[in-house]
Amino acid sequence: MSKTIVCRCEDVSLSDLEDAFKQGYHDLESLKRYTGFSTGFCQGKGCTAHAARFLAGLQGGDDMVADPPRVRPLLHPTPAIRFAGEDDGGGEENT
Amino acid sequence: MCLIAAGIDVFGRSIKYHRPRGPWCLSGHCSGCLMRIDGIPNQRSCEIHCRSGMLVERQSGWPGTGFDMLRAVDWLSGERLDHHSMFTSSSTMNRLAARIVRRFSGYGDPPSADPPAAVPMRKQDAKTVIIGAGAAGLSAALALASAGHELLLFESSRRVGGRLLDAATSISEPGGRADDQIESGWSCLQKIEKRLADSSGIETHTGTGVLAVYPGERFEVLASNLEQTFLVRAERLIICSGAYEQLPLFANNDLPGLFGIRALDRLVCGYGVVPGEPLVVVGDSERALRLADLLAENDLTLSGVVTKRREGEAIDRLRARGVPVFFDYKPTGARGGRRLDRIELAPAGGLEADLILDCRACAIEAPAAPAYELAYHAGCRVGFASDSGYQVTTEGDGMTSHGNIFAAGHCTGSRSTEEALLHGEQAGRACALSIREEES
Numbered sequence: 001m002s003k004t005i006v007c008r009c010e011d012v013s014l015s016d017l018e019d020a021f022k023q024g025y026h027d028l029e030s031l032k033r034y035t036g037f038s039t040g041f042c043q044g045k046g047c048t049a050h051a052a053r054f055l056a057g058l059q060g061g062d063d064m065v066a067d068p069p070r071v072r073p074l075l076h077p078t079p080a081i082r083f084a085g086e087d088d089g090g091g092e093e094n095t
Numbered sequence: 096m097c098l099i100a101a102g103i104d105v106f107g108r109s110i111k112y113h114r115p116r117g118p119w120c121l122s123g124h125c126s127g128c129l130m131r132i133d134g135i136p137n138q139r140s141c142e143i144h145c146r147s148g149m150l151v152e153r154q155s156g157w158p159g160t161g162f163d164m165l166r167a168v169d170w171l172s173g174e175r176l177d178h179h180s181m182f183t184s185s186s187t188m189n190r191l192a193a194r195i196v197r198r199f200s201g202y203g204d205p206p207s208a209d210p211p212a213a214v215p216m217r218k219q220d221a222k223t224v225i226i227g228a229g230a231a232g233l234s235a236a237l238a239l240a241s242a243g244h245e246l247l248l249f250e251s252s253r254r255v256g257g258r259l260l261d262a263a264t265s266i267s268e269p270g271g272r273a274d275d276q277i278e279s280g281w282s283c284l285q286k287i288e289k290r291l292a293d294s295s296g297i298e299t300h301t302g303t304g305v306l307a308v309y310p311g312e313r314f315e316v317l318a319s320n321l322e323q324t325f326l327v328r329a330e331r332l333i334i335c336s337g338a339y340e341q342l343p344l345f346a347n348n349d350l351p352g353l354f355g356i357r358a359l360d361r362l363v364c365g366y367g368v369v370p371g372e373p374l375v376v377v378g379d380s381e382r383a384l385r386l387a388d389l390l391a392e393n394d395l396t397l398s399g400v401v402t403k404r405r406e407g408e409a410i411d412r413l414r415a416r417g418v419p420v421f422f423d424y425k426p427t428g429a430r431g432g433r434r435l436d437r438i439e440l441a442p443a444g445g446l447e448a449d450l451i452l453d454c455r456a457c458a459i460e461a462p463a464a465p466a467y468e469l470a471y472h473a474g475c476r477v478g479f480a481s482d483s484g485y486q487v488t489t490e491g492d493g494m495t496s497h498g499n500i501f502a503a504g505h506c507t508g509s510r511s512t513e514e515a516l517l518h519g520e521q522a523g524r525a526c527a528l529s530i531r532e533e534e535s
Contacts, residue, residue: 002428003112005349009126011111014344040110041126041137045339049464049484056481068477068485071468073307073317076123077137082319085213 006054007047009040017054028055032069041077044069096121097145100368104351104434106130106140107153115433117351121358123251124339127351130154134208154204216324221247223526224316224329226305226469229257230512231504231519232335233287235493238523239333240294244530247327248297249318251304257337258512259284261357262364263385266513280512300325308332308473314499331499331529333522334470334487338463338505346428352435352456356383359458364389371455373398375438377426378460384409386458391416399452401426401440424450426459465506475500483509493522501526 004014012035025031028051037051038044052065059065098106105115106128118128123142130140131152140151223239225232228250239246248255258264264280291297303320314332318325340355342348352371354362356378362368364386373396376387387400388409397418404410405422413420424440427449431437438457440450464484467477476488476496487502489495495502503522504515 002346003114003349004344004346005109005114006344008109008116008349011109011114013112041129042124043468045124045464045466046120046341049341049462050344052479052484053481056479062479062481065479068467068471068479071471073309073472075306075468076304078306078319079210081210081213082324083216085216085324087216087218 006050007035007037007040007044009042009046010036010038012037012047014054017051021055021058026055026059026064028052028065028067028069031055038069043075043077044071096141096362096366096368098140098151099362099370100366104370105153106351109349114349115351116349117434119342119351119354119358120340121354121361122340131204135206135210136204214319214321214323216326218326219328220313221245221327221329222530223247223331223333224249224314224327225333225335226308226316227251227257227335227337227504227506228255228299228301229335229337229504230259230515231337231522232257232333233259233284233291234516234519235333235335235501235503235523235526236297236299237287237290237294238520239527240291240297242524242527242531243296244527245296246298247329248299249303249305249316249325250299250301253302255288255299255301256280256284258357258515259287260365261360261382262389263356263360263382264512265381265385266516283516305336305469308469310472310474314473331526332473332501333493333519333526334473334475334495334500334502334506335504335519335522336466336469336506338465338483338509340463341461342459343426343461345426347431348426348429350429350431350435351433352431352454353429354456354458356380356386356458356460359456360386363393363395369395369456371435372396373454375399375401375452375454375457377401377424377438377440377457379403380460381407381409383458383460384413387418388412391418398454399450401450401452421450429457462509463505465508467506470495470500470502470506473497473500475502480508489522491521492525493518494525499529 006012016035020034025034032038037047056062056065104117107116109116116127118141121141123139128141129137131154132138133150223246225236225248228248236248259280265277266283267277303318305318307317309315313328316327340357379402399419401421401424423443427441428439437451437453462483465486467485467487470487471477474497477485478488486508487506489502489507493501493503501522503518
């Protein structure tokens with residue numbers, strides 16, 4: 001079946017966004033929470049700009065999407081073991 | 096890369112519609128190349144070096160990626176699937192559906208290998224941290240080092256250079272020479288690396304991605320590589336995090352075989368791996384045309400180059416080699432079963448007939464989306480530009496809305512590589528100036 005995919009990680013198609021918009025999700029943050037775009041493995045690197053343009057296009061201006069949806073650390077999915085190590089003592093930490 | 100060289104195109108299936116997925120950014124940002132490697136799931140296979148005896152598995156459900164049971168979802172769902180209301184009429188139905196999906200989807204299998212050993216956490220202080228060693232980050236580092244300041248430079252790729260590493264990058268010689276005096280990004284990078292080697296006070300960590308910047312009296316920069324994790328308390332930051340390549344929106348834009356322009360450049364020119372022939376290149380920039388020219392020069396079959404540019408040396412050369420060049424068409428759809436077979440294009444003006452080009456791989460250009468996230472974490476103002484996406488707002492010299500953070504290059508908006516070089520230098524100088532002001 002032909003689909004135009006906006007978010008590849010969470011499989012959100014352009015029609016999914018249109019449908020969500022029709023249901024009343026008119027801002028980027030709630031559109032994101034409803035459809036799930038930008039919440040997958042890549043954390044929105046490939047879809048946030050597309051989704052913002054989609055919303056700006058429907059609402060006739062960039063003002064409505066002036067703020068990006070909330071982005072939280074970490075930037076990439078990272079194995080937790082990377083943070084389980086002990087301080088190697090090489091730093092000049094002030095406690 | 097070895098998998099593509101071995102003719103493997105479908106790396107997995109997508110999470111909801113179970114559509115075939117393959118790598119397309121080849122820079123460790125997208126989810127197209129996720130695989131289970133030596134028992135550890137969800138690894139970005141494009142970033143991992145192939146080793147003898149490595150066990151690389153697809154993460155799809157029974158009976159396998161080639162014949163995925165749940166691909167029926169894609170056919171049955173039409174244009175969309177509303178997972179909020181599906182199977183919610185009765186709780187028994189809901190439980191049954193959840194069980195079927197868990198059994199067949201293939202995602203969520205826990206690791207079967209022991210986790211890798213913990214890596215040391217290195218805590219240190221730094222005057223200035225530069226995030227990203229692409230064109231902007233490298234020239235910022237040079238500017239700062241030549242003013243006598245120490246700095247820490249983090250680069251997530253295994254090698255510094257960013258766009259300068261791409262075969263299709265060309266730079267107009269700085270210093271007022273004629274426009275036709277251009278040099279390759281590679282030769283520009285070699286000059287920069289020579290100057291870097293002569294500079295003192297630069298500590299560079301490649302293969303080390305910055306994961307977060309926590310604001311405070313000093314910034315805490317969290318970065319990680321395979322051997323160690325860094326938690327650096329920095330007084331100043333220069334953010335040169337670059338931009339993420341994007342693919343445009345059209346029907347079946349997720350088919351394996353579609354790549355970004357820079358991704359295909361890295362794959363073919365960097366690794367010498369051709370993902371399939373004939374190839375098609377769609378793009379309006381100098382970079383896209385140079386890539387097409389390089390592909391044709393290396394005797395690869397191109398079934399077409401689609402661009403807005405009507406003249407230029409690259410176009411003349413492509414035509415001389417018998418490559419069909421089409422003007423003013425936009426991609427409207429990709430066709431193929433498990434991977435790309437042909438690309439459909441419609442004329443921008445609407446007068447000519449639609450165009451269908453047979454191809455096994457296609458590079459399509461779309462404006463890159465600036466990597467604004469780290470600056471946003473740190474508290475910088477971010478603005479939206481409809482031609483690219485969210486970007487870090489800067490003054491001309493790389494000053495952000497935060498006094499101790501500077502930003503330069505593609506994370507602040509779309510620009511050419513030489514503009515990024517210049518912008519990085521300005522940001523480096525502005526940072527040096529601000530250190531001097533504070534000291535005096």
